[in-house]
Amino acid sequence: xxxxxxxxxxxxxxxxxxxxxxxxxxxxxxxxxxxxxxxxxxxxxxxxxxxxxxxxxxxxxxxxxxxxxxxxxxxxxxxxxxxxxxxxxxxxxxxxxxxxxxxxxxxxxxxxxxxxxxxxxxxxxxxxxxxxxxxxxxxxxxxxxxxxxxxxxxxxxxxxxxxxxxxxxxxxxxxxxxxxxxxxxxxxxxxxxxxxxxxxxxxxxxxxxxxxxxxxxxxxxxxxxxxxxxxxxxxxxxxxxxxxxxxxxxxxxxxxxxxxxxxxxxxxxxxxxxxxxxxxxxxxxxxxxxxxxxxxxxxxxxxxxxxxxxxxxxxxxxxxxxxxxxxxxxxxxxxxxxxxxxxxxxxxxxxxxxxxxxxxxxxxxxxxxxxxxxxxxxxxxxxxxxxxxxxxxxxxxxxxxxxxxxxxxxxxxxxxxxxxxxxxxxxxxxxxxxxxxxxxxxxxxxxxxxxxxxxxxxxxxxxxxxxxxxxxxxxxxxxxxxxxxxxxxxxxxxxxxxxxxxxxxxxxxxxxxxxxxxxxxxxxxxxxxxxxxxxxxxxxxxxxxxxxxxxxxxxxxxxxxxxxxxxxxxxxxxxxxxxxxxxxxxxxxxxxxxxxxxxxxxxxxxxxxxxxxxxxxxxxxxxxxxxxxxxxxxxxxxxxxxxxxxxxxxxxxxxxxxxxxxxxxxxxxxxxxxxxxxxxxxxxxxxxxxxxxxxxxxxxxxxxxxxx
Amino acid sequence: xxxxxxxxxxxxxxxxxxxxxxxxxxxxxxxxxxxxxxxxxxxxxxxxxxxxxxxxxxxxx
Numbered sequence: 001x002x003x004x005x006x007x008x009x010x011x012x013x014x015x016x017x018x019x020x021x022x023x024x025x026x027x028x029x030x031x032x033x034x035x036x037x038x039x040x041x042x043x044x045x046x047x048x049x050x051x052x053x054x055x056x057x058x059x060x061x062x063x064x065x066x067x068x069x070x071x072x073x074x075x076x077x078x079x080x081x082x083x084x085x086x087x088x089x090x091x092x093x094x095x096x097x098x099x100x101x102x103x104x105x106x107x108x109x110x111x112x113x114x115x116x117x118x119x120x121x122x123x124x125x126x127x128x129x130x131x132x133x134x135x136x137x138x139x140x141x142x143x144x145x146x147x148x149x150x151x152x153x154x155x156x157x158x159x160x161x162x163x164x165x166x167x168x169x170x171x172x173x174x175x176x177x178x179x180x181x182x183x184x185x186x187x188x189x190x191x192x193x194x195x196x197x198x199x200x201x202x203x204x205x206x207x208x209x210x211x212x213x214x215x216x217x218x219x220x221x222x223x224x225x226x227x228x229x230x231x232x233x234x235x236x237x238x239x240x241x242x243x244x245x246x247x248x249x250x251x252x253x254x255x256x257x258x259x260x261x262x263x264x265x266x267x268x269x270x271x272x273x274x275x276x277x278x279x280x281x282x283x284x285x286x287x288x289x290x291x292x293x294x295x296x297x298x299x300x301x302x303x304x305x306x307x308x309x310x311x312x313x314x315x316x317x318x319x320x321x322x323x324x325x326x327x328x329x330x331x332x333x334x335x336x337x338x339x340x341x342x343x344x345x346x347x348x349x350x351x352x353x354x355x356x357x358x359x360x361x362x363x364x365x366x367x368x369x370x371x372x373x374x375x376x377x378x379x380x381x382x383x384x385x386x387x388x389x390x391x392x393x394x395x396x397x398x399x400x401x402x403x404x405x406x407x408x409x410x411x412x413x414x415x416x417x418x419x420x421x422x423x424x425x426x427x428x429x430x431x432x433x434x435x436x437x438x439x440x441x442x443x444x445x446x447x448x449x450x451x452x453x454x455x456x457x458x459x460x461x462x463x464x465x466x467x468x469x470x471x472x473x474x475x476x477x478x479x480x481x482x483x484x485x486x487x488x489x490x491x492x493x494x495x496x497x498x499x500x501x502x503x504x505x506x507x508x509x510x511x512x513x514x515x516x517x518x519x520x521x522x523x524x525x526x527x528x529x530x531x532x533x534x535x536x537x538x539x540x541x542x543x544x545x546x547x548x549x550x551x552x553x554x555x556x557x558x559x560x561x562x563x564x565x566x567x568x569x570x571x572x573x574x575x576x577x578x579x580x581x582x583x584x585x586x587x588x589x590x591x592x593x594x595x596x597x598x599x600x601x602x603x604x605x606x607x608x609x610x611x612x613x614x615x616x617x618x619x620x621x622x623x624x625x626x627x628x629x630x631x632x633x634x635x636x637x638x639x640x641x642x643x644x645x646x647x648x649x650x651x652x653x654x655x656x657x658x659x660x661x662x663x664x665x666x667x668x669x670x671x672x673x674x675x676x677x678x679x680x681x682x683x684x685x686x687x688x689x690x691x692x693x694x695x696x697x698x699x700x701x702x703x704x705x706x707x708x
Numbered sequence: 709x710x711x712x713x714x715x716x717x718x719x720x721x722x723x724x725x726x727x728x729x730x731x732x733x734x735x736x737x738x739x740x741x742x743x744x745x746x747x748x749x750x751x752x753x754x755x756x757x758x759x760x761x762x763x764x765x766x767x768x769x
Contacts, residue, residue, distance in 0.1 A: 082757060156757040222758055231755035236743040243739055247732065486742050490754070506731060 004151070004472055007465035008080045010367040012093045014462055016073035017360060019101060021450050023069060024356075026108075027061030028446060032439040034058055037620070038432040038587075044620035048112040051620055052546025056123040057111040062348060063121060065104045067212055070356040072100070072139070074219040075162055077363060079146055082156045082222065084470035088145025092138055099135035103128060115185045118543035118579050119200050121207050122176050126187040129177040136173065140166045147493040151470040154490050157238040161218030163493060164246045164500045168210040171504065176203035182641045183634065186540070190645060193574025194261055197582055198254065202508060205253035212347065214246065216355055220288050220312065223359050227304045233290035237283055239486070244280035246500060248273050250507030255326035258335065259556035260582060261571040266511060267328075273507075274326030281319030288312040303378040307358030310386060314350020318343060336552055336586040338428070339400025342393045349389045349442055357381065357449060364453050370460030377452045381445040388442025395434035402427060403586075408560040416563055421589040426616045525572040527701040530647045531694065533635050533661040538691030540638070541625070541684055543581065550619070552583035553592040553695065566593035567699055576647050588619060593696035600668055601675035603689045625685040630665075632658050632682070664690060 037043045037051050044050045080087055087093050106128050110116070116123040124132070143166060147159065155163075176199055179187040191199050225232050232238060254262060254270025289312055292299060299305045321343050325334050334340055365372050372378060406424040409417040418424055489496050531539060542548075555561050557568040569592055574580055598606075605612050608626055610619040639654040662681065668689055669681040679685065 078758075152757060154754055154757065156754065158758075225758050231752075231759065235751045235755045236746070239743050240736075240739060244736065247735070486739070486746070510727070 002471070003469050005467065005469055006086050007467050009076070009087050009090060009093065009464075010462060010466050011464045012087065012090075012097060013073055013077045013363070014367060015097050016069050016076060017364060019097070020066060020069040020073055020356060020360070021453065023061060023065030023104060024353075024446060025450065027058060027066045028439070028443045030054055030058040030061055032436065032443055035432070035436040035439050038618060039429065039436060041618045041620060047114070047624050050545065050622075052549050053112050053114055053116075055549045056116060056120075056546055057108065059121060060107050060111065060123060061104070063207070063211065064107070067216075067348075067352045067356070068100065070352070070359070071165075071211075071215040071219070072096070073363070074223065074359055075143070075215065077367075078158055078219065078222040079143060079162065082152065082159055083146055083150035084152045084468065085146055085150050088142050088149060092142040092145070096135060096138045096142060099131065099138065103131050103135060106131070110185070114544035114546075116544065116546065117179060117187060117189065118546070118548060118581065119176070119189065119196075119203075120548075120584060121204050122173075122200070125185050126177070126179050126181050127184065129173070129179075133170075133173060133177075136166075136170060140170065144493065144497075151472055153473055155493060155496065156222070157232075157235065157242060158218040158221040159493070160242050160496060160500075161214045161221065163497050164242070164504075165210050165215040165218070167497050167501045168206065168214075168246070168250070168504050171501070171508070172203045172206050172210065175508075176200060180641050180644060182637050186634070188578040188641055188645060191578070192645070193577045193580050194263075194571045196578065196580040197257055197260065197574075198262060198266065198512060200580070201256040202250075202253035202511060205256055206250055208344075208347070209245075209249040209252075212352055213249075216352060217241075217245070217284055219355060219359060220284075220308075223355075223362060224288055224291050224308050224312075227302070227308060227358065227362050228292050228295045228298065230291065230295060233287050233293065237287045241280050241284045241287060243503070245277075245284065247503050247507070248277045248280060250504045251511060252277055252326065254511065255331070256584065257582075258326070258328055258331045259558060260554050261569050261574065263571070269511065271326050271328065275323045278320060278323040281322075282316060285312055285316040285319065288315075303375060303382055304358045304362045306379075306382050307354045307361065307385075310382075311351050311354035311358060314346050314354065314389070318347040318351060321346070332556075332558060333404045334400060335556075336584070337400040337403040338396040338431070338585075339404075340585065342396035342400060345392050345396070346389065349385075349392060353442075354385065357385070360449070360453065364456055365460070367463055367466075368457055368460030369463055370456060373452050373455035373459060377448050381448045381452070384441050384445030384448065388438050388440075388445060391438030391441055392435055393438070395431040395438070399428045399431035399435075402431070407564070408558075410560070410563075416560070419564070421564070422614050422616055425587065425618065524575065525570065525698065528573055528575065528698040530576045530642070530649055532664055532690070533639060533657040534664040534687050534690040535694045536638060536642070536691075537630060537632070537635065537661070538687035538689070539581075541688050542691055543579070545622070547591075548581045548583040550583075550585060550587035552586050552590045554582040555590055555592050561590070565590045566696065570699070573699060576642075578642070578645055578647075591692065591695055593699075595693045595695040595697040596700065599675060600671050600689050600693070601677050603692055604672060604677050604679070604685060607685055607688065622685075625688055626679065626683055628684045629680075629682050630684045630687050632661060635661055 033043065033049070034051055034054050037054075047053070076087060076093070103124075107124055110125060110128065111123060115125050117125055122129075143162060147155070147163075178191075179189045181187040189196055189199075221232055221238060251273035252270055254266045255274045256270075258267050258271070260267075289309070292305065292309065295305070299309055324330050325340075325343065334343075361372060361378055403424055406418045406427065411417050489499065553569075555565045555568045562568050602613055604626070606614070607622040609621055609623070610617040635657045636654040639649055639657045643649050643654070665681045665686045668686050669679060672679055
């Protein structure tokens with residue numbers, strides 16, 4: 001057989017590697033900034049740097065910019081070698097690279113300005129969503145092109161993980177991003193309330209699964225054997241690992257919504273599948289660790305392997321914790337607390353971060369044809385990073401437990417021991433400070449790595465096109481009659497993709513279709529009415545400011561929740577919520593029943609300076625809401641958009657909406673005046689007050705009517 | 709007000725978990741049987757794909 005000469009594209013790998021480092025630095029800096037805001041609330045300085053706007057920037061930067069570029073770096077390096085082929089098309093590689101970077105820049109330029117769809121980990125607005133879809137498809141096209149022109153007949157298990165990643169992320173992104181634009185920078189999701197929550201957490205959970213996990217498992221199956229210079233421990237196990245993982249993961253989303261207004265059967269389904277997930281996850285972890293059997297002496301010497309071992313261990317810890325957290329009893333403790341923040345950071349800092357560092361230290365010297373500048377510095381990075389993870393996670397686990405214990409404690413007389421939520425926050429300050437120290441350690445290690453890599457890059461020279469040789473695939477089928485179906489599929493990427501798609505669609509469909517059918521069955525609560533135009537505008541400001549990053553709107557049917565906040569939340573309450581704002585963390589109290597709890601003037605003063613109403617509060621000041629004028633030019637189009645989405649405003653309501661809006665604004669302004677607060681009636685704060693006072697109002701109204 | 713009530717009103721809802729369980733079960737039984745019985749030669753071939761000497765990197769460092 002004639003041998004073909006070709007070359008591997010290392011330049012694109014280099015570009016993605018540099019982008020990984022650059023965005024990692026940005027994402028972690030923002031992370032450190034928001035961590036410090038817990039301790040020094042004055043760091044919220046200007047509107048663009050308030051926690052509610054920066055936190056989505058941090059999560060997006062770390063997930064999609066740092067880890068995203070890390071995925072592409074690893075995939076572009078390993079895919080070419082596993083397929084014995086250059087990337088399908090250099091132009092597509094370039095479009096993919098620059099397109100992805102532009103999306104990241106667009107995110108950085110929109111999120112701090114409050115341009116957000118208000119759905120966690122999917123905050124980017126619709127024009128950027130479209131760009132993501134296009135660039136992602138370019139990546140898929142380039143990947144499949146490469147796979148189709150490969151010179152290796154069988155697809156290595158790493159590639160299966162890449163394929164499953166591509167197909168599932170496409171599905172998740174498209175389904176979760178179906179939204180109705182009302183302007184260039186504003187849209188409403190087509191789903192409302194319970195359905196929006198289910199879709200969002202089906203997406204959110206599987207973004208963890210198929211963006212932070214499966215591609216990195218693919219990388220693990222390539223780079224750990226390479227670094228350890230021995231094949232993977234069990235290829236059999238890796239096959240079972242793959243199918244079990246993608247099959248189970250897609251079902252697990254509802255564990256983010258335990259005790260919420262999501263139907264019970266969907267919650268139970270989520271719990272069962274989450275619990276089963278421990279099997280494939282640990283199968284994968286064991287497979288990774290056992291690959292190093294007989295090579296532990298190398299682990300002591302080789303910093304690359306050290307990083308990888310900690311990465312796999314962190315993966316093992318996080319995937320043990322995940323199923324435990326999905327059990328209802330444990331979830332009642334952990335949900336809405338800092339425990340969850342600790343949990344995700346073990347995954348992000350340990351698994352994704354450390355595997356990325358290991359790959360960078362392994363790969364950069366190889367494509368630059370020079371040894372690493374300093375092994376000593378890499379070791380320093382390793383220890384700083386490891387300590388950073390501990391200093392980050394341990395205080396937050398502690399904080400999580402403390403929060404729960406304080407929230408749920410009752411006195412002997414049956415009253416809440418800490419009725420003032422703020423007490424449970426100020427208690428955590430030392431833990432938040434320690435967490436920030438953990439962040440500093442981790443970031444310092446990262447900066448040392450950046451320096452080390454810059455030095456290495458300067459000492460070497462990039463081998464842009466790396467020559468390689470391989471025989472082309474013959475056309476003749478090496479299959480034979482009676483061949484097993486799995487061997488057959490191992491040679492067929494398109495069929496593999498379709499089978500993966502079927503596998504993930506089953507899970508998604510079984511979860512979602514019944515919930516969508518519920519739409520017609522949802523017990524409508526007669527007193528739940530659409531938002532008034534002013535409340536709708538106020539709600540959009542609430543979304544813009546990312547209030548959901550610290551405040552939930554979901555009272556769970558737990559005694560300590562109902563005692564503190566009032567009646568538990570019902571599915572029927574959220575039918576007009578585009579998007580839902582249940583939140584996932586309570587740095588501040590739940591707001592589902594806050595309406596009517598305080599006078600208008602309390603909210604006014606609280607937004608101006610939270611500590612004036614709640615001494616010791618760490619909430620950012622929202623003085624700008626008192627100064628900025630409410631944009632009422634959008635009211636009509638927003639009302640029409642809501643009508644399109646099925647909110648029953650009367651015909652022609654958009655034309656009188658602003659008149660209604662001013663009427664309500666005047667009432668609030670008058671009421672404020674009585675309490676000695678002078679303000680114009682067209683400020684944003686008026687709309688925010690209107691919205692906050694509406695929260696929970698309808699349920700209270702329904703009680704009043706039934707009681708009569 | 710219990711969610712179970714509108715669950716019941718979805719016709720044939722019970723079939724969903726049953727379908728999913730059977731699918732899950734059959735698929736993994738087939739997969740496990742295959743994984744345990746597949747010949748060793750094939751496994752070794754697959755395992756060693758990352759180590760095929762086709763690129764010059766292998767000679768370096």
